[in-house]
Amino acid sequence: MTNTPRPDDWQPAATIETLRQRARLLATIRAFFTARDVLEVETPVLGHAGSTDPHLDSLSLEATTPDGRERLWLQTSPEFHMKRLLAAGAGPIFQLAHSFRDGEVGRRHNLEFTMLEWYRPGFSLDELIDECGALIRAVLPGDPGPLRQRRYRDLFRDHLDVDPFQSPLAGLRQLAGESGGLPMDDADRNGCLDLLMSFVIEPRLGRDGIEVVVDYPASQAALARRRIDPEDGAEVAARFEIYHRGIELANGYDELTDAAEQAMRFAEDNRQRTALGKPAVDVDRRLVAALQHGMPAGSGVALGVDRLIQLALDKESIAEVMAFPTPRC
Amino acid sequence: MANYSTNEFKGGLKVMLDGDPCNILENEFVKPGKGQAFNRVKLRNLITGRVWERTFKSGESLEGADVMDLDMEYVYTDGDMWHFMKTDGSFEQYAVDKKAIGDVEKWLKEQAVYTVTLWNDNAIAVSPPNFLELEVVETDPGLKGDTAQGGSKPATLSSGAVVRVPLFINQGEVLKVDTRSGEYVSRA
Numbered sequence: 001m002t003n004t005p006r007p008d009d010w011q012p013a014a015t016i017e018t019l020r021q022r023a024r025l026l027a028t029i030r031a032f033f034t035a036r037d038v039l040e041v042e043t044p045v046l047g048h049a050g051s052t053d054p055h056l057d058s059l060s061l062e063a064t065t066p067d068g069r070e071r072l073w074l075q076t077s078p079e080f081h082m083k084r085l086l087a088a089g090a091g092p093i094f095q096l097a098h099s100f101r102d103g104e105v106g107r108r109h110n111l112e113f114t115m116l117e118w119y120r121p122g123f124s125l126d127e128l129i130d131e132c133g134a135l136i137r138a139v140l141p142g143d144p145g146p147l148r149q150r151r152y153r154d155l156f157r158d159h160l161d162v163d164p165f166q167s168p169l170a171g172l173r174q175l176a177g178e179s180g181g182l183p184m185d186d187a188d189r190n191g192c193l194d195l196l197m198s199f200v201i202e203p204r205l206g207r208d209g210i211e212v213v214v215d216y217p218a219s220q221a222a223l224a225r226r227r228i229d230p231e232d233g234a235e236v237a238a239r240f241e242i243y244h245r246g247i248e249l250a251n252g253y254d255e256l257t258d259a260a261e262q263a264m265r266f267a268e269d270n271r272q273r274t275a276l277g278k279p280a281v282d283v284d285r286r287l288v289a290a291l292q293h294g295m296p297a298g299s300g301v302a303l304g305v306d307r308l309i310q311l312a313l314d315k316e317s318i319a320e321v322m323a324f325p326t327p328r329c
Numbered sequence: 330m331a332n333y334s335t336n337e338f339k340g341g342l343k344v345m346l347d348g349d350p351c352n353i354l355e356n357e358f359v360k361p362g363k364g365q366a367f368n369r370v371k372l373r374n375l376i377t378g379r380v381w382e383r384t385f386k387s388g389e390s391l392e393g394a395d396v397m398d399l400d401m402e403y404v405y406t407d408g409d410m411w412h413f414m415k416t417d418g419s420f421e422q423y424a425v426d427k428k429a430i431g432d433v434e435k436w437l438k439e440q441a442v443y444t445v446t447l448w449n450d451n452a453i454a455v456s457p458p459n460f461l462e463l464e465v466v467e468t469d470p471g472l473k474g475d476t477a478q479g480g481s482k483p484a485t486l487s488s489g490a491v492v493r494v495p496l497f498i499n500q501g502e503v504l505k506v507d508t509r510s511g512e513y514v515s516r517a
Binding site (some may be wrong): 106248 | 362
């Protein structure tokens with residue numbers, strides 16, 4: 001489908017005043033990290049590998065390089081390059097990085113967006129969660145309210161009266177189907193949980209504070225370590241997500257540092273992609289090599305800057321805080 | 330017709346859903362932090378006029394609907410069907426049944442131009458022009474002197490619609506009426 005031009009769509013979506021406020025908030029973010037001795041880095045948006053995450057679609061292009069015509073991938077986040085810097089001994093680092101996710105356009109999504117990603121070698125998840133809270137407070141104009149952690153499992157019990165780990169799949173499918181208004185008879189457990197999370201639970205999160213969801217199902221670990229929950233013995237992912245006013249702001253991990261496990265997850269992701277009818281993605285052998293060399297244990301987080309600015313400036317959509325969102329680019 | 334994937338959904342796109350042609354009103358992309366994406370879509374069923382909210386897994390697709398809006402002049406009714414004629418000089422006529430005419434029946438005026446929605450070349454809906462000039466065929470006698478404020482009364486128009494009009498309006502006068510709100514605008 002063509003993008004039909006309109007006579008006024010040369011103009012920015014955000015007002016110039018909004019862009020001034022945006023620039024001030026970006027300066028606030030940089031000052032926050034400078035004060036904490038976290039180094040700002042810049043890594044390429046193009047790489048030889050893409051994200052294998054089955055639910056992310058990377059964009060790629062062909063370029064002429066010293067090695068001839070090659071396929072290069074636009075990053076879905078700066079994670080891989082930044083982890084190679086960690087393995088090289090960079091210490092704590094942050095980046096404001098343009099990232100790209102195919103097909104993601106909406107009130108809270110834009111094909112190209114700004115990701116704030118930072119890594120804290122030696123930090124536990126709890127320490128990083130507290131730092132996220134401090135950053136969000138520094139950027140938002142008013143008091144966002146208290147920060148509290150909620151276990152994934154408890155959220156499902158409280159909001160839906162089901163156990164996401166143990167309830168029979170048939171019941172979850174029915175509940176997800178009813179909540180979303182679509183047939184979920186062939187959905188797997190994660191598909192059902194994703195729907196219930198985004199349609200029922202998410203909109204209610206962070207209504208009176210900063211809400212941090214922790215202890216995700218082990219099957220939703222992505223690049224986080226897995227660990228045994230001391231409370232109930234279930235295997236969970238050492239991962240968190242931060243919500244404020246119903247909007248997901250950040251996603252953090254106790255980072256996986258095991259090279260063999262990383263290579264296995266890449267392969268497993270690509271198997272899942274093939275099963276979903278999606279193209280396989282070139283895996284990052286340099287990241288695996290960096291992990292083999294050794295990356296310091298620690299935590300890292302990615303935060304959607306456009307969403308945080310949208311909240312700070314009290315706008316309805318991220319397009320209102322961007323100069324040229326995808327439909328106008 | 331072509332198939333459209335969720336990432337091509339946008340306002341105004343006509344698609345088939347449950348066997349009926351629908352017009353997409355809104356498409357919202359919903360995705361949990363890490364996980365499967367969904368599209369929450371609002372569509373108007375063009376047969377019933379009802380608005381549906383449906384959720385699709387991102388990447389699913391719907392068949393496009395062969396739906397067209399054409400300008401046509403109202404010609405006459407034979408009692409069962411209402412006949413409209415294209416305004417492009419072809420004199421081609423389309424018969425519209427009671428279901429497709431619906432409430433618009435009371436806003437029909439010969440030679441006025443309507444928007445007729447065709448699906449697979451059959452008329453499924455008719456929308457009247459926003460404003461129509463119609464004659465008052467029945468109302469209580471006008472009150473002299475009462476030209477400015479206060480009071481209204483029902484008046485039956487030549488098309489069959491009944492609208493509230495100011496007290497000074499008389500039978501036989503031609504009025505300009507807003508068909509969307511069903512309100513009197515002015516004397517024509």
